[in-house]
Amino acid sequence: MRPSFSYLDTVDTRVKTEQAAADAGDSSQEEAEEDAKPITVKFSRPESDEAKARRMASYEFHRHKYDGESWVPVEYHGLQDDMAVSERMLLQATQGDDLSEFQLFPRDYLARLVPPHVEEREEKPAMPSNILSLSQLRTLPLADQIKALLTNVKVIRFSQLMALLPQGTDTVSALRSVQQVAVLVQGCWVVKSDILYPKEVCSPHSGVSSEYLCRGRDYMMWKFTQSRHVIRKDISSIVKLPAEDVKDILEQMSKVKASKGWEFLFDYDKEFTDKYCEIVQRQKMLWDAKYQSLSKQFKIPKEAEKKSKAGEQSVGHTDKPRRRRTSSKSSPSKRERTLSGRSLSDHSDVEMEAAKNVAAGPVNITVEPMEVCDSNHVIANGPIAELTNSVVVENGGKCSSDLKQALIAFSRDILRDRLIFPLHELKRLFALKLQMCSPGHVLGCGVSDKQLEESLIEAGGIRLNNQWPPNSTNEPLFALLRKGDQYDTIRGVLFDLFRSSYQIRKEAFRKRIEEKTGQELSDADCKKLMREYCVVKAGGWWYLKGTVSES
Structure with a gap:
């Protein structure tokens, strides 16, 4: 029953043909054949x-x-035609037919045909959104x-977490699961940021x-992880977040303390750190790596970083009242300082919200003085220091054979890459x-800087004794000297040049x-060898990688 307007197309085509013929008759009679x-x-x-x-x-395909469809005649x-009347009579039932299903009023019939939608609602007790049902x-x-x-x-503390879990929960399984969703701060577990946001x-x-x-x-x-207290003003100057967001995040893990700033919510959990030294050390290494990334993202200057590490109070030490310095010969007062160098005792740094009620956390605890970790234990998440000062190696500092082999394998992979x-x-x-290793791995028992360096040397690497550019951190560099090819001797010549100068030229x-x-050595081979270990800057000067910014 699709309509057709082909007669309009026929008329239009005829008019166009006649017009074209008239135009062609005037101009093409004298023209030669194309x-x-x-x-x-x-x-x-x-x-x-x-x-x-x-x-x-x-549309073209469907048209x-x-x-292409053939027309069906x-x-x-008409409405009163005999054929139309007979076909219409077939739609009506006779009295002999069973019509029990249709003995209904029109409204009831429609209700059966299209039943109304009924929404089933279960009556549940109203509970606050911040309360978690243990039964569920x-x-x-x-x-x-x-x-x-x-x-x-x-x-949350780990002991509190185990108390909330069902009785008989395997501690190893709980530790494995909590490391997936939380990080260790002062011996307590804090939910990861990507889980929360x-x-x-x-x-x-x-x-x-x-x-x-x-x-x-x-x-x-x-x-x-570096201090019991932080100042919101110093935090905001680094993270550049709005004040409401900074306050909201701080309230999740800390509370306001007069003349101190924001104090971490729980005391240092020495019991957990003493019992699970392997996990503590792994978390310490993860925080070191995390800070390296954060310092680049926030562009924290090295001077501010060193001042922060030198002046902040170590985690796990008892807070003592400050004393007035009576003479220049007395010992210097131990005053906490922020990244900007201001003392926490200054009135300008005192948080004005000390009078407000701040949530004390999910579990009420008694505030006790922080216990000082003795030298026989690893201090979790303390100030960043050399691994030799923060890691306890078993067996009197001697590396076991399994640990030594694992370190050499790790060093060989890093040097090759x-x-x-x-x-x-x-x-x-x-x-x-360490993060990729399973709990109980041999690498988690504690590794010092000296052990890492010894394993690198045994794996074929060397520690470079070279010159550093001005404003450099003078951080030790490690390199692969021998790869087993014809350039081993030439690599030694390259490293010797950097002993007397921090920059060299290709010539x-x-x-x-x-x-x-x-x-x-050809120019191409020389360039290829230098690009493996060096970066080139403006003026054609070459520097060792890691001594200058490669941007």
């Missing part, structure tokens, strides 16, 4: 499935399909239980994206290695090779 033109033959490429689908969905019968919680798997608890309370979440106060919230929250947690790297990069890679390197080995 010259023959070459015809180009084109072969179409095989049609892909995607192109075929697009062609079949186009050709409709035009239909005879029309224990129906979940262990990993989901721990994730729900940490998301709800934000900060997923990618699609924004700040309810300012609309800041989750990426900036996670970055700022990680920096605040790192600050609490990086060729040259500074000490902080070595620590970061080792922290990532000087080639000249020194000729003097030392008598070989002539």
Whole structure:
């Protein structure tokens, strides 16, 4: 029954043909016959499935399909025609038929045909949104239980976590699960930022994206691994988040203390750190690696970092009242200082919100003086120091054979992949290695800087004794000297040049090779070898990787 307007097309075509004939009669009678033109033959490429689908969905294809359908002749019968009346009578039932289903009023029939939608609602007791039902919680798997608890309370001790889990829960399984969703701060577990702020979440106060919230929250947690107290003003100057967001994050893990700033919510959990030294050390390495990333993102100057490490109060020490200095000969007062160098005793740094009621956390605890960890134990998340000062190695400092083999294998992989790297990069890679290791791995028993350096040397690397550029950190560099090819001797010549200068030129390197080995190195080989260990800057000067910024 599709309408057709072909007669309109016929009239339009006839008019155009007559007009074209009239125009051609006037101008083409005296013109010669047109010259023959070459015809180009084109072969179409095989049609892909995607192109075929697009062609079949186009209007042109459907129009050709409709035009190709054959017309079916239909005879029309009027309303009162005999044929129409007889067909219409077939739609009516006779009295002999069973019509029990239709003995209904129209409204009832319609209700049966299309029943109304009934919404079933279960009456559930109204509960506050911040309360977690333990009965519902224990129906979940262990990993989901721990994730729900940490998301709800934000900060918790491990002993409190085990008390909330079902009786008989395996401690090893709980430790494995809690490390997936939380990080260790002062011996307590704090939920990870990416769990609390997923990618699609924004700040309810300012609309800041989750990426900036996670970055700022990680920096605040790192600050609490360094000190019992932080100052909100100093935090805001680094993370550049709105004041409401900074306050909201601080309230999750700390409380306001007069003349101190913000104090971490719980006391240092020495019991946990003494019992699980392996996990504590792994978390310490993870925080070191995390800070390396945060310092680059926030562009924290090295001077401020050193001042912060030197002046802040160590985690695990008892807070003592400050005494007035009576004379210049007396011992210097131990005053906590912020990144800006101001003392926490200054009135300008005192938080004005000390009178407000701040949530004390999910579990009420008694505030006790912090216990001082003796030298026989690892202090979890304390001030960043050399691994030799913070790691306890079993068996009197002697590396077991299994640990030694694991360290050499790790060092061999790093040297083969990086060729040259500074000490902080070595620590970061080792922290990532620990994160991928399963609990109980031999690398988690404690490793010092000296053991890492010895394993690097046994794996074929060397510690470079070179010059550093001005404003450099003078951090030790490690490199792979021998790869087993013809350039081993030439690499030694390259490293010797950097002993007397922190920058060299390619021509000087080639000249020194000729003097030392008598070989002539092509420009391409010289450039290839130098790019493995060096970066080139403006002016054609070459520097060792790790001594200058490569940007």
